[in-house]
């Protein structure tokens with residue numbers, strides 16, 4: 382114990398000495414230390430290094446409750462956008478194989494999906510991205526440290542290795558980009574013991590089998606979508622509404638399509654407990670919140686998609702007085718990503734009120750680096766951020782939902798143009814296109830500035846990315862009408878819209 386105390390004093394002396402010398406010389410080990418090597422942290426550190434700063438980035442992955450771990454690159458690369466999109470693609474190919482027969486492809490025998498083949502391919506791709514990130518950091522002269530970072534003061538970071546070894550780094554500026562992790566419900570017996578989350582699903586070596594997805598956020602629906610698409614018996618349990626925060630008419634189209642596609646939905650139901658049966662299966666008990674009746678069913682896997690929590694607890698922010706939002710636990714930031722403590726900045730999923738998306742984290746990180754390293758004054762514009770939900774029928778949008786537009790402008794202050802269209806690809810395949818829909822919400826009057834654009838259909842993200850540029854430039858309904866379509870595409874339906882919701886006319890697109 383005495384030795385331990387002596388050790389502590391020695392360590393304290395070292396810190397004080399460091400702080401003292403730093404104050405005398407004004408020198409730090411680094412110009413910038415970034416905690417978190419995800420989408421945002423990597424972008425920020427690389428940009429700062431390219432601008433001549435001495436930069437270190439700390440990235441450390443705490444294994445999931447199930448023990449899943451992964452490499453450098455954060456959520457997007459390892460347990461988010463990338464493996465999700467690849468598994469979504471696996472599911473789309475399944476649907477394409479069915480279509481292919483109608484297009485003349487002779488496919489003999491039954492077509493079935495092999496999880497281990499898909500998982501190995503996806504995981505190998507992710508590993509190649511992990512490696513690519515390491516190489517990029519090296520090329521750009523960013524020091525990468527596989528350490529868990531916490532703050533000691535506004536210029537000092539403590540890094541802790543897996544083996545418990547401490548490294549102290551000083552920096553002129555510190556950036557926190559530690560993202561978030563999926564939550565488990567705390568009041569459901571067996572939830573954590575027997576369940577998995579999006580931190581595990583992409584790294585499973587064996588098929589999850591019959592799966593209950595609890596939660597209908599975009600993460601829940603996307604996972605349920607690709608599981609259904611590769612042929613697994615999949616149920617989504619929804620307590621209240623699907624895709625909260627998104628336009629609810631569009632959310633209904635997405636879930637209607639999924640129901641027709643084979644995903645089961647347990648609407649207005651709340652899980653009560655999860656038990657492992659002697660067979661190894663999981664028995665889930667839930668309550669129908671409308672009738673109060675209790676139900677049970679067995680599954681091979683239960684995937685919790687009930688939200689994400691920020692990674693702030695282990696960072697030592699309270700000691701430094703970095704202000705957090707008490708409800709969300711996220712870091713309160715200014716328009717310039719500054720926190721309540723000078724020299725400490727935060728952005729990406731860890732920061733309050735920001736979209737939880739990779740492109741916003743990357744862009745915010747680059748702009749912050751330019752402000753810190755190159756006297757730039759450009760701030761991140763968080764308005765008009767487009768996004769896509771990669772469900773079996775993809776949904777993409779930019780701008781306001783109809784509900785939000787009504788709230789801000791009044792029902793009479795907006796004009797909504799809409800169209801139900803049939804993608805040409807669906808015709809020969811005899812696919813149902815009932816949920817392929819476009820909605821453009823405009824300001825009433827004048828040139829009718831576009832307030833929101835919503836699209837369900839094939840390649841929704843690709844379609845909407847282009848329109849997002851127009852949106853950013855202040856596109857109006859008149860601009861849409863002046864735009865010539867590309868034929869035959871789904872996107873051209875956006876520039877052809879002429880039926881308003883107010884008119885009550887049939888919005889089904891007919892003819893070419």
Ligand SMILES: Cc1cc2nc3c(=O)[nH]c(=O)nc-3n(C[C@H](O)[C@H](O)[C@H](O)COP(=O)(O)OP(=O)(O)OC[C@H]3O[C@@H](n4cnc5c(N)ncnc54)[C@H](O)[C@@H]3O)c2cc1C
Pocket residue numbers: 416417418419420421422439440441442443454455456457458460461462463465528529530531558559560561579600692695696728729730731736737738739740742
């Ligand atoms: C299933 C899923 C699908 C998604 N799909 C999309 C999509 O299609 N499109 C999209 O734009 N976004 C998507 N996202 C969201 C996107 O992944 C995040 O918004 C993005 O990764 C946030 O970047 P970030 O830099 O803030 O944090 P992260 O990418 O989460 O990176 C944070 C890093 O910091 C590390 N870390 C945490 N604490 C410490 C510490 N104390 N010391 C050192 N390192 C630490 C973490 O391990 C992690 O590596 C998805 C997310 C999920 C979960």
